[in-house]
Structures are given as C-alpha cells and as structure tokens.
Amino acid sequence: MTVYFCHSHSRSLKFVRHLFSVFCLLILAAPTAWSKENLQEVMKRRGLTQDDILAAAKTYTPTGGRDEFLVFASGGQSGQVIVYGIPSMRILKYIGVFTPEPWQGYGFEENSKRVLEQGRIDGRDITWGDTHHPALSETNGDYDGQYLFINDKANPRLAVIDLHDFETKQIVVSPIYQAQHGGAFVSPNTEYVMEAAQYATPLGGDYVPLDQFKEKYRGGVTYWKFDREKGRLDPAQSFSIELPPYSQDLSDFGKLASDGWSFTNSFCTELYVGGIEKGRQPFEAGCSAKDTDYMHVINWRKAEALYKAGKVTKVKGHPVITMETAVKEGILFLIPEPKSPHGVDVTPDGKFITVSGKLDGHTFVYSFEKIQAAIAKKEFVETDPYGIPILDMKKVLQTQVDLGLGPLHTQYDSVDGVAYTSLYVDSMVARWNYRTGKLIDRIPVHYNIGHLMTMHGDTVKPRGKYLVALNKLAIDRFNPVGPLHPQNHQLIDITDSNKMTLLYDMPLPLGEPHYAVAIEANLVKPVMNYKAGTDSRTGTISPHKTMAGSERIERKGKKVEVWATVIRSHITPEIIEVEEDDEVTIHLTSLERAQDIVHGFTVNKYNVHASIEPGETTTVKFKADKPGVYPYYCTEFCSALHLEMQGYFLVKPKVKKDKK
Numbered sequence: 161m162t163v164y165f166c167h168s169h170s171r172s173l174k175f176v177r178h179l180f181s182v183f184c185l186l187i188l189a190a191p192t193a194w195s196k197e198n199l200q201e202v203m204k205r206r207g208l209t210q211d212d213i214l215a216a217a218k219t220y221t222p223t224g225g226r227d228e229f230l231v232f233a234s235g236g237q238s239g240q241v242i243v244y245g246i247p248s249m250r251i252l253k254y255i256g257v258f259t260p261e262p263w264q265g266y267g268f269e270e271n272s273k274r275v276l277e278q279g280r281i282d283g284r285d286i287t288w289g290d291t292h293h294p295a296l297s298e299t300n301g302d303y304d305g306q307y308l309f310i311n312d313k314a315n316p317r318l319a320v321i322d323l324h325d326f327e328t329k330q331i332v333v334s335p336i337y338q339a340q341h342g343g344a345f346v347s348p349n350t351e352y353v354m355e356a357a358q359y360a361t362p363l364g365g366d367y368v369p370l371d372q373f374k375e376k377y378r379g380g381v382t383y384w385k386f387d388r389e390k391g392r393l394d395p396a397q398s399f400s401i402e403l404p405p406y407s408q409d410l411s412d413f414g415k416l417a418s419d420g421w422s423f424t425n426s427f428c429t430e431l432y433v434g435g436i437e438k439g440r441q442p443f444e445a446g447c448s449a450k451d452t453d454y455m456h457v458i459n460w461r462k463a464e465a466l467y468k469a470g471k472v473t474k475v476k477g478h479p480v481i482t483m484e485t486a487v488k489e490g491i492l493f494l495i496p497e498p499k500s501p502h503g504v505d506v507t508p509d510g511k512f513i514t515v516s517g518k519l520d521g522h523t524f525v526y527s528f529e530k531i532q533a534a535i536a537k538k539e540f541v542e543t544d545p546y547g548i549p550i551l552d553m554k555k556v557l558q559t560q561v562d563l564g565l566g567p568l569h570t571q572y573d574s575v576d577g578v579a580y581t582s583l584y585v586d587s588m589v590a591r592w593n594y595r596t597g598k599l600i601d602r603i604p605v606h607y608n609i610g611h612l613m614t615m616h617g618d619t620v621k622p623r624g625k626y627l628v629a630l631n632k633l634a635i636d637r638f639n640p641v642g643p644l645h646p647q648n649h650q651l652i653d654i655t656d657s658n659k660m661t662l663l664y665d666m667p668l669p670l671g672e673p674h675y676a677v678a679i680e681a682n683l684v685k686p687v688m689n690y691k692a693g694t695d696s697r698t699g700t701i702s703p704h705k706t707m708a709g710s711e712r713i714e715r716k717g718k719k720v721e722v723w724a725t726v727i728r729s730h731i732t733p734e735i736i737e738v739e740e741d742d743e744v745t746i747h748l749t750s751l752e753r754a755q756d757i758v759h760g761f762t763v764n765k766y767n768v769h770a771s772i773e774p775g776e777t778t779t780v781k782f783k784a785d786k787p788g789v790y791p792y793y794c795t796e797f798c799s800a801l802h803l804e805m806q807g808y809f810l811v812k813p814k815v816k817k818d819k820k
C-alpha cells in the first residue's frame with residue numbers, strides 16, 4: 161500500500177509532492193510498525209553478524225525463563241550486593257548490607273536498623289561500605305546455597321546474608337583492624353570466615369607515631385567462627401593471628417590436599433610509610449622497591465588449637481596469637497612472591513596456589529606438597545625481621561608463567577588444570593594450564609579487568625561454561641552518562657576449548673563490584689513468604705505479631721504504641737491520633753500469604769519506611785515532634801485499590817499552659 165502512495169502522481173502543489181516524497185523515503189528507509197521483519201532484515205537494519213545472533217541466542221532468555229546460575233556481586237562503594245542471572249545477565253536484586261536500602265525498608269524500620277547498628281564503630285553510624293569480596297557458604301568445599309558473606313574494606317566489617325530470604329542478618333566489626341581487605345573467604349565447611357587486614361596500623365587502633373612503624377604497627381588475619389545452626393558469626397569464638405606490618409592483601413583457604421591451611425599474600429613488605437610532601441618517594445614507589453613480597457602460609461587448624469588452649473593475648477578483648485607464638489609453634493611461614501602481588505587462589509584439588517605479580521608480569525604456581533616438604537625439613541632460607549621463617553621460593557615453586565601484563569586474579573575451569581587469569585594492563589583474560597604452565601589462549605576485554613569469575617570457580621568443583629570479566633572501565637561501551645561510567649561485566653563463553661567467545665556486555669551502575677561468585681541457581685532455595693509474625697532480621701516470631709481483629713492503639717504516658725495489620729487493600733487502624741512530642745511505635749504485620757504481595761508503609765515526612773513482606777512483622781518508630789496532619793499509606797502498588805490503602809496520622813499541638 162505504501163507503493164501506491166508513492167506513485168499516485170497528483171498534479172497538486174509542489175509542496176505537497178515534496179511532503180509525499182519525504183514520507184515515501186521514510187517508509188522505504190525504516191520498516192514501519194505494520195511490516196513484519198524477518199531475521200535477515202533485522203540483522204541488516206541493526207548491523208548484526210552471525211556471531212552476534214549466536215551470542216544473542218546463548219544469552220537471550222524468553223519471558224518466564226530462568227537463569228542457570230545466580231551471581232552475587234559486590235556492590236563496591238554502594239555497600240550492597242548485586243544479584244544477577246547467567247546467562248541472561250538480568251539484575252534480580254540489590255541486597256542492602258552496609259547501606260540503608262529504602263525499598264527493602266533497610267535502615268528505615270527498627271528491625272533492620274538493629275542490623276545496621278551492629279556495624280557502628282566508636283558509637284558512629286557508618287552507613288556506607290567498600291564491599292569487595294562476597295563468599296558463599298560451603299559444604300565439603302562446594303557452595304551449599306545457604307549463606308553469603310561480604311567484607312567492608314574501609315570500615316573493617318563483615319556481614320552475613322541469609323540466602324533463605326536474601327536479607328542481611330548480621331554485621332560484625334573487627335575489634336583490632338582499621339582496614340580489612342583479605343576477606344571474606346570461607347573454609348571448606350564454613351567453620352570460619354577469614355579476613356585479613358590491609359593497611360598496617362597498631363592493632364586496636366590506638367595512636368602510635370609512624371616512626372615506630374616497624375615495632376608497633378601490625379597486620380593480621382582473623383578467623384571468624386561461623387555458627388551454622390544460628391546462621392551467625394560468633395565473635396566469642398573467633399580469633400586472630402598477629403602478622404607483620406606488610407599490607408596483607410587477599411586470602412584463600414586451602415581445600416582437599418591443603419585443607420587446614422590458609423594463604424594470604426601481601427605487598428609493601430618494604431615497610432614504607434609514605435611522605436611525598438616531605439620530599440620522600442611516593443607510596444607507590446616506596447612500596448614496590450623490592451622484587452618480591454611475601455605470601456603468608458598459615459596452619460589455621462593448629463592456630464585454632466592454640467587459641468582453644470589459651471595461647472593468646474587479648475587486644476581490645478579479642479584473642480590474638482602473637483607472631484612470637486605463631487613462629488614458636490610452627491604455624492606461620494612466608495614465601496617470596498612476585499612483585500606487587502594481587503590475588504591468591506587455591507586450585508580445585510587444593511594442590512597448588514597461584515599468585516600474580518602486578519608488576520612482575522608472572523603468575524606463580526606454588527606446590528602445596530613442596531611447601532609441606534620444605535616445612536617438614538625446615539628448609540628455610542632466612543627469617544624476616546620478625547623472626548618468621550621464609551621458605552626457599554625456588555624449592556616450592558611448581559611453575560612460573562608469563563601470561564601477559566598486569567596479571568591479577570585467577571579462577572578455575574571444570575576441565576582439569578585449566579585456569580583463567582585477569583590481565584589488568586593488557587585488558588585480557590588468559591586461559592592457561594597450571595599443571596603444564598602453558599598459555600592456551602587469550603581474549604580481549606573492555607577494559608581493565610580486575611577480578612574474573614567462573615561458575616563455582618573457587619570451589620573444589622568448578623562448573624565451567626561461563627566466565628565473567630569484571631572490568632573497571634567501560635569507556636566507549638555504552639551510551640555516555642557523564643564522567644562516572646557504569647562498570648562492565650562481560651560474559652564470556654568458555655565451553656569451546658579452542659577459543660573463548662564474548663557473549664554479552666552488562667553495564668553495572670552500582671558501585672565498583674570487585675569480586676563476584678556464581679552458584680548453580682537450583683542450589684539456592686529462598687522462601688516465598690514468612691511464617692506468620694516473623695521478624696525477618698532475627699528469624700524469630702515477633703512479640704508484636706498481630707492477627708486480624710487484634711489491632712490496637714495503646715498509650716503509656718508519652719508513648720503511643722500501635723499494633724497494625726496490612727492486607728489488600730487496607731491498613732488497620734486507619735486513623736492514628738497522637739499528641740505533639742509523643743513517641744510513636746507502629747508494629748506492622750502482613751496478613752498476606754500470597755507470593756509477591758508486599759505492602760510498603762510510610763508516614764509522610766517522618767523518614768520511616770517499611771517493606772512488609774508476606775507474613776512479616778516489622779516496626780517503625782519516630783517522635784511526633786511536629787503537629788499537623790500526615791497521611792500514611794502503602795508504598796507498593798499491591799492491588800487495584802492500592803491508592804486507597806491509606807490512613808491519617810494526626811498530631812495534636814501541645815496546649816501551651818503558660819499562655820493566659
């Protein structure tokens with residue numbers, strides 16, 4: 161029919177003819193809504209290749225489809241965790257961890273405020289976090305889908321997320337560090353969650369001048385006991401090992417062959433303290449003067465026994481095994497590692513440990529068997545300034561591989577011996593074999609990759625299939641959105657042993673996700689609703705559980721307490737009237753059982769918000785310090801009568817007695 165228009169040659173005004181021809185061109189140039197395009201036409205219009213179509217087919221998930229793997233990515237500076245699916249790369253959830261998260265009511269209702277309050281430091285609310293490393297709980301060295309842990313580097317904290325409802329349940333603060341990077345990493349049966357300090361400080365954080373750096377500043381590694389029954393870390397059963405003031409970087413637990421041991425790399429073993437403004441060399445030079453740094457090799461099972469035997473000193477009430485004890489008892493050793501190392505990753509069989517030197521350009525593979533042999537024979541080349549025995553690198557090294565520039569982190573494949581290492585400077589992923597020390601192939605990524613992740617890639621049983629490159633820069637990959645670009649997670653197909661293939665670019669607009677972990681989706685079994693009256697943050701039935709018909713308002717002096725229920729489509733009660741300066745507590749119970757029917761609750765202008773999920777009981781609290789009329793309402797479009805799910809909160813002004 162369009163053709164008719166174009167050829168219907170009227171002898172009317174030139175202008176009209178011109179309009180017609182423009183219209184005609186438009187129709188020919190772009191298919192209109194009413195013409196069905198076939199695949200070839202779409203490919204032509206969008207400039208897609210056969211490979212693009214294949215990549216799309218490998219990632220596209222039709223409506224209602226599910227992902228094979230779930231990713232838990234650090235939310236970086238957002239202090240949150242990002243959950244997305246593989247292969248679709250669809251974001252499924254942001255979990256509030258160290259930072260208030262309004263949708264989930266996290267930090268805006270009392271129950272979750274109590275979790276955030278656990279993260280207070282020196283009485284101060286810290287409402288952000290620099291999250292780096294998420295870790296999934298493990299059973300026999302493989303993910304079990306029960307818990308997720310994540311660290312906060314800036315404020316030395318560790319959080320526990322229960323995957324039965326994807327909520328943060330606990331935050332613990334390190335009693336002895338001022339910074340914390342080498343965590344979270346879990347032991348093969350999640351007995352402990354490990355974290356190492358990063359920037360050396362006096363343990364406990366007291367003031368000591370920098371000229372006493374060597375004597376008084378320290379690093380360390382903490383083993384937080386995890387109580388799986390309770391689903392909480394137990395500070396009363398946790399302990400640390402004092403380490404030299406080398407900047408401890410990343411850690412990993414041994415497994416299978418190396419079970420019972422843990423490994424922590426370090427940089428700045430030069431003990432440099434900076435001072436560019438005083439005419440000294442800058443940190444980056446002072447901290448990379450030497451050709452090697454040290455990996456700490458720790459027998460944590462023996463350390464646990466020492467702790468249980470009371471061979472500790474207390475720092476701020478926290479048990480610490482001193483370096484002296486650690487050396488005397490033979491639980492701590494050092495191994496030289498490549499210059500400015502980053503990343504330490506134990507192979508699935510636990511037999512090898514890989515460490516990459518950012519400035520060395522080599523990835524080192526250490527043999528755990530050789531390490532054990534050297535320790536048994538006491539083959540030490542020297543001790544460090546703190547008396548810690550140093551193993552002969554040449555004797556414990558399995559192989560040393562040149563993968564490219566700026567190697568960082570390593571993950572493993574389901575194929576025996578195959579590893580993947582990120583190359584920050586080269587912006588590539590290298591596939592190689594840690595048994596043979598051979599580079600297999602490399603794929604460019606865009607750009608500047610930090611961590612990388614394969615499916616179950618840090619467990620005893622990697623699943624292969626996919627790899628995600630967690631790139632620091634996106635530069636030209638997406639539509640520009642100002643100077644702060646999104647990060648770019650690139651999905652890479654690793655099923656072809658000849659060639660890795662890039663499948664998808666996912667912009668991540670939340671924080672800098674350092675590390676991520678991916679688990680088979682069917683291993684995670686979250687609930688769809690709570691047992692009636694559950695306080696989700698404690699997992700217990702709330703004393704304020706309220707059933708239909710027992711809603712009430714009670715006053716005790718200046719305290720007004722409300723027990724309310726929510727269900728489609730009303731909040732009971734609907735009118736709450738208080739007096740100026742009353743302390744108001746509103747407990748809300750959802751009477752819903754249906755999946756995905758969530759109500760939100762706010763009292764306008766009082767900065768409270770709750771997400772009341774099916775079966776949940778939660779509480780908001782505030783002081784009615786400003787007389788007036790405040791609507792309250794449900795903030796989720798929960799039903800056709802959602803807008804009517806409202807009420808009035810009235811604050812009567814005080815009667816001014818002294819005015820006649």
Ligand code: CUK
Nearest residue numbers: 292502610611674675
């Ligand atoms: S770190 Cu960020 S790229 Cu904190 Cu694991 Cu290596």
Ligand code: CUA
Nearest residue numbers: 794796798802
């Ligand atoms: Cu409940 Cu809207």
